[in-house]
Amino acid sequence: MNKGEFIEARELCKTYRAGGEDVYALRDVNLTVGRGEFLSIVGPSGCGKSTLLYLLGALVTPTSGSVVIDGAEPGNLSDAGLSRLRGRMTGFVFQRFNLLPTLTTRQNILLSQRIRGLRRGEGLDADEILARVGLGGKMHRRPSELSMGEQQRAAIARAVVHRPAILLADEPTGNLDSANSEMILGLFAQMHRELGQTILMVTHNHDVAKAAERTVQMRDGKIVNNPPSAVRLC
Amino acid sequence: MSGMVWANIRHRKTRSLVCVAATGIGIALLLVLTGLCRGMISEAAERLKKTGAQILVQPRGASGLLAFKGSSLPLKYAPELERIDGVAAACPVLTWTTTIRKVIYVVYGVDLKRYEAVGGKLQLVAGRPWDNPRECLVDTRLAEANGYRAGDTISILGSSFTIAGIYQSGVGAGVYLPLQTLQSSLHLEGMCSLFFVRTARTDAAAVQACAAAIDARLPALTAQILDRYEEIMVNEVTGLNEFFGVITTTALVISFLVILLTMYTTIIERTREIGILRSLGATKGFIVGLVVRESVLLSAMGVAAGFGFTLMAMLWLSRAHPLLTMALTPLAGFKAAMLGIGGGVLGALYPGLRAARIDPVEALLYE
Numbered sequence: 001m002n003k004g005e006f007i008e009a010r011e012l013c014k015t016y017r018a019g020g021e022d023v024y025a026l027r028d029v030n031l032t033v034g035r036g037e038f039l040s041i042v043g044p045s046g047c048g049k050s051t052l053l054y055l056l057g058a059l060v061t062p063t064s065g066s067v068v069i070d071g072a073e074p075g076n077l078s079d080a081g082l083s084r085l086r087g088r089m090t091g092f093v094f095q096r097f098n099l100l101p102t103l104t105t106r107q108n109i110l111l112s113q114r115i116r117g118l119r120r121g122e123g124l125d126a127d128e129i130l131a132r133v134g135l136g137g138k139m140h141r142r143p144s145e146l147s148m149g150e151q152q153r154a155a156i157a158r159a160v161v162h163r164p165a166i167l168l169a170d171e172p173t174g175n176l177d178s179a180n181s182e183m184i185l186g187l188f189a190q191m192h193r194e195l196g197q198t199i200l201m202v203t204h205n206h207d208v209a210k211a212a213e214r215t216v217q218m219r220d221g222k223i224v225n226n227p228p229s230a231v232r233l234c
Numbered sequence: 235m236s237g238m239v240w241a242n243i244r245h246r247k248t249r250s251l252v253c254v255a256a257t258g259i260g261i262a263l264l265l266v267l268t269g270l271c272r273g274m275i276s277e278a279a280e281r282l283k284k285t286g287a288q289i290l291v292q293p294r295g296a297s298g299l300l301a302f303k304g305s306s307l308p309l310k311y312a313p314e315l316e317r318i319d320g321v322a323a324a325c326p327v328l329t330w331t332t333t334i335r336k337v338i339y340v341v342y343g344v345d346l347k348r349y350e351a352v353g354g355k356l357q358l359v360a361g362r363p364w365d366n367p368r369e370c371l372v373d374t375r376l377a378e379a380n381g382y383r384a385g386d387t388i389s390i391l392g393s394s395f396t397i398a399g400i401y402q403s404g405v406g407a408g409v410y411l412p413l414q415t416l417q418s419s420l421h422l423e424g425m426c427s428l429f430f431v432r433t434a435r436t437d438a439a440a441v442q443a444c445a446a447a448i449d450a451r452l453p454a455l456t457a458q459i460l461d462r463y464e465e466i467m468v469n470e471v472t473g474l475n476e477f478f479g480v481i482t483t484t485a486l487v488i489s490f491l492v493i494l495l496t497m498y499t500t501i502i503e504r505t506r507e508i509g510i511l512r513s514l515g516a517t518k519g520f521i522v523g524l525v526v527r528e529s530v531l532l533s534a535m536g537v538a539a540g541f542g543f544t545l546m547a548m549l550w551l552s553r554a555h556p557l558l559t560m561a562l563t564p565l566a567g568f569k570a571a572m573l574g575i576g577g578g579v580l581g582a583l584y585p586g587l588r589a590a591r592i593d594p595v596e597a598l599l600y601e
Contacts, residue, residue, distance in 0.1 A: 054595050059512075059513055059594050059595055060593070060594070060595050079517065079518055080517050080518075080519075083512075083515050083516060083517040083518075083520075084515070085515075086512075086513065086514070086515040087514065087515020087516075088515070090515075092513045092514075094598065098506070098509075098510045098513075098598065099510075100238070100507055100510060101245070101507075102238070102241035102242050102244075102245040103237070103238060103241050107237055107238070107241070110237075111237075111238060111514075112514050115511065115514045115515050115516045115520065116514065116515050158514075
């Protein structure tokens with residue numbers, strides 16, 4: 001991997017079984033993401049962009065081809081190794097927020113720290129990060145007691161509390177109105193600026209995609225437009 | 235993680251309550267049934283020990299409770315027993331059972347003087363010893379349960395007897411009749427069921443030696459040491475240990491199935507949550523641990539509920555059926571707790587492993 005290349009996908013394929021046949025979700029995808037880059041992946045529903053995001057975040061393994069994240073190849077890792085990689089390197093933000101409904105906002109953050117095995121002083125302080133996303137006064141509320149925008153802010157706080165190198169967001173504004181969408185994109189920009197994270201954001205909305213430094217376009221499981229990275233890769 | 239376990243249990247209150255109640259019923263079933271069996275046996279053994287005798291002599295091959303009724307020995311063995319080294323006194327006892335107001339009582343036919351000679355002095359709390367063949371003695375439990383007082387008439391084996399006295403319960407039988415009266419009622423003149431033997435020395439070695447001497451001298455009889463009577467009954471009464479085994483297994487299976495079903499449905503319902511945890515970096519071990527911890531907590535609560543149900547059952551039994559005795563020991567409670575929690579852990583393993591195998595992305599897409 002060249003200097004600056006942080007995530008690299010090579011000849012990436014992913015198939016799923018459907019109706020007894022293999023269906024391609026991704027076909028021969030090549031992509032390089034630089035360290036600290038804010039990249040958006042845009043395309044219509046079903047084009048494979050979420051699958052690509054999950055592959056780049058080591059949440060699934062490819063059918064063929066490989067992903068390399070900071071020199072590590074998830075396909076060669078054991079389940080424990082994969083969990084460690086996910087826990088240390090990545091933070092996910094989902095369209096449906098995916099906060100645990102039985103826990104309060106603060107408990108969601110603390111559980112994330114616990115699962116990732118953070119010791120005292122490692123990562124960000126849970127109360128501080130909740131204050132930074134504007135939820136300082138609502139940290140003891142359960143997700144069902146928060147608005148959608150607040151839930152997504154809590155999800156972002158959970159995703160960055162361990163200071164991951166990569167923040168992956170799957171349609172993070174898909175369920176939000178325009179005001180909340182702007183707020184969330186503003187938070188991403190702030191996290192990117194202050195924490196220097198590599199951000200990969202999937203969206204079908206071209207306006208949302210403009211928040212990123214670079215936009216990759218996908219259609220039918222393939223990348224159809226892959227402009228050069230603004231980050232120096234070599 | 236324990237905060238999450240508690241939160242899950244609190245969040246699904248109805249299912250948690252049903253799970254705890256069902257496990258509790260299994261534990262209570264185990265404790266009450268085995269407690270009643272043990273209680274009845276312990277009480278019988280304790281009653282025998284309190285006669286003051288050290289050795290019980292029966293026909294060879296007889297064992298446990300069944301041998302008490304119907305076995306017949308000639309009274310002529312009494313002087314033969316008293317001639318054996320180490321035997322201080324031998325008292326013949328004819329035993330039978332009678333039903334009074336639907337409750338079965340053991341009846342001893344004895345010669346009171348010979349009975350007292352082996353140490354079986356009855357502590358009278360009312361009345362006096364009998365002085366004619368149509369009188370009897372009853373214990374305080376029988377008297378209290380039926381409202382009898384000294385001087386009342388009682389029907390035993392189809393004949394009427396006057397209650398001459400009431401003695402403190404816990405010794406020998408519930409009813410005592412003159413030996414000859416019981417013999418003639420049963421057409422067993424000159425016969426008895428067993429002999430109580432008091433040894434000259436009461437240390438364990440001397441009692442053991444005396445029992446061995448009886449066995450050697452009178453091969454048609456067998457001598458059992460009363461200190462070991464409870465153990466002998468549990469081991470020799472046909473099917474008792476098997477019965478305990480069945481009850482224990484049933485409790486274990488109930489606990490296992492309840493937890494299995496609860497955790498399995500929980501896992502299905504929480505598939506998406508498991509996907510979230512996996513996306514946060516949770517290992518398979520973490521997921522299994524989470525499921526097992528939750529089931530251990532539910533099982534522990536079920537065990538606590540089981541103890542509560544058992545106490546309630548004991549309270550009810552003591553009021554509704556005062557003659558039933560339940561024996562609950564800390565060891566029995568500990569074993570029941572271990573069974574309940576062990577069953578819970580076993581029941582959680584399959585759902586836990588299944589949860590750990592869930593694909594994170596499929597789980598996240600689960601509706």
